[in-house]
Amino acid sequence: MTVALLIEQMLNGVQLGVMLFLMAAGLTLVFGVMGLINLAHGSLYMIGAFVCAVTASWSGSFWLGLFVGGLAAAGVGAVVEMVVIRRLYDRDHLDQVLATFALILILTEGTRWVFGDQPLWLDIPALLSGAVPLPGGGGYPVYRLAIIVIGLALALGLYLLIAKTRLGMRIRAGESDREMIAALGVDISLLYTVVFALGAALAGIAGALVGALQSVQIGMGEPVLILAFVVIVIGGIGSIKGALVGSVLVGLVDTLGRVFLPGLFKLILPASQATAVGSSLASMSIYLVMALVLIWRPQGLFPHHG
């Protein structure tokens, strides 16, 4: 194992983590502020990716696609909040899970209806193609570095928004006591719509960014959603800081597990069995981490005080 390989894999882990953060942030914001479990968050990721792919192929500009994709996800999020989600705040979590699961089915079929069954292809912008050299040899794709930068910038922006602005203050207040800030004259339902749309926009941007690396297809949001829930459980439900730490942890564990576990098993097993056992264990690794965290700190790493 070389230093270059380790650096490259750490970067891969961070890149995956940053993507997961964009998903988990919206999910945990909506849960923290409104107490709502939103299973349809993955559909917003998918919508962001599809709108980005179509816009980029029409206009030839990936960046315009990214912007419109985020905007479209926010728009769909706002409409969904006003039409469906709004009725769920006062109900228990089981009702919310059922209703948002129904939303997954509706949004998935809706996307299929609009964009068709076949995957769409989104190319990496020319500006970000190619690879940069890494210390110790090897290289790293520029686009993945760009994802890390964009993701961290959005994380910083989200922190500033919540900690330093008037809107952020209202969001934090709404988290603590929704009746009180309503009594103080804040339009609480508008505030909730804004928070929901904000979370949706982050998911849409994540979908569009990943779409250029992989493919844009129906149902692409659900596997990511599962990882995002793991992140939230590890980081502490409702905590943005927990989401960031949990995301990077999950990203690193998943990537490094996939790389190094098969090698570890080769020390004790024949090669072909070691790769099979190591690969299987690697795909379980994040769930094992989640279980360990739950044993050690049942509230998650950064429990939310609200």
Added chain:
Amino acid sequence: MKRVLTAGVAALGLMMSSAMAEVKIGMITTLSGGGSHLGIDVRDGFMLAVKQSGRSDVDVIIKDDARKPDVAKSLADEMVQKDKVDIMTGIIWSNLALAVVPGVVRQNVFYLSPNAGPSQLAGRGCHPNYFNVAWQNNNLHEAMGAYMKSAGLKKPFILAPNYPAGTDALTGFKAMYGEDVAGEIYTQLGQKDYAAEIGQLRASGADSVFFFLPGGMGIAFMKQYAGSGVDLPVYGPAFSFDEVILGAVGDAAIGVKNTSQWAHDLDNAANKAFVESFRAAYGRTPTLYASQGFDTANLILSALSKASPDDADAFRKALEAAEFSSVRGDFKFGSNHHPIQNIHVREVVSGDGKPTNKLVGVAIENHQDAFAGDCHF
């Protein structure tokens, strides 16, 4: 006299109606989600052959399994018990085939696989009612192993998804190439991000890459490989470089060599007619999956012209004879109902607007799978 005549006419009518009895074919295939282009091409190739035959007594019921084993299983139960199909076909993925096929053939329904050919069903788990019209999973990988060995490559890095066809792939490759590879990785089925694998590949000191990643997995891998700065020659089975994948990957795939039992430029009359009519009907170049669907339908139709599935023994004999003109040229069944056929090497070249496959030679001739000896009906 009159009574005898009426009875005679009635008997004749009865015979006519039994001769005209509908044959029901159930097709379960992947039409949505990841890798749906495989199922769509199998379906389109199959239906093209049915349409060309002009037979109106063949009823094909098509259902989408969305690549989920539990969905495929329940669809199969429904088709066998409720629709009472005579023949089933269509499954793309080996894990789905293993969930469905054993149960189906036990209930005296014929199953003809247009794609998945897991080693389990070719060897000990074979069944007289199970036929594979495509290949046994290991075949194309074995051929590429043999080809890379003879091309003088020293340290290939090999990877495949961790599911039955993936383990068959790497086993098949190593059976012909040998065990001495630079690295071997099993990825998750449906995995989309290959950053970790490409990093290992870069660090392994390999001189070439062999990968089996069918459907969208292959597209994601090739796109990410092209952007990674790693510049080793790439080899694989045709599944990694079908025409749809090439359209999505673009010029990054040019120069890649791959093995296939079929190519759109394979020189025989049946194939020329097939490629032409497929292009005319659907406006695209067929993939190997489309050719497999087309062959499967033509095999069924050739057997139906000789016997009815109601007479299972006669119908099975007709299938075994395989008297249809396959688009891949020479084709016959081995003792375990899997094909014995030539496997070719193709190279990806720049085509009309997007890259395409060009036939460059034969990797192995009259190849039979390694499991036929384990199969005893």
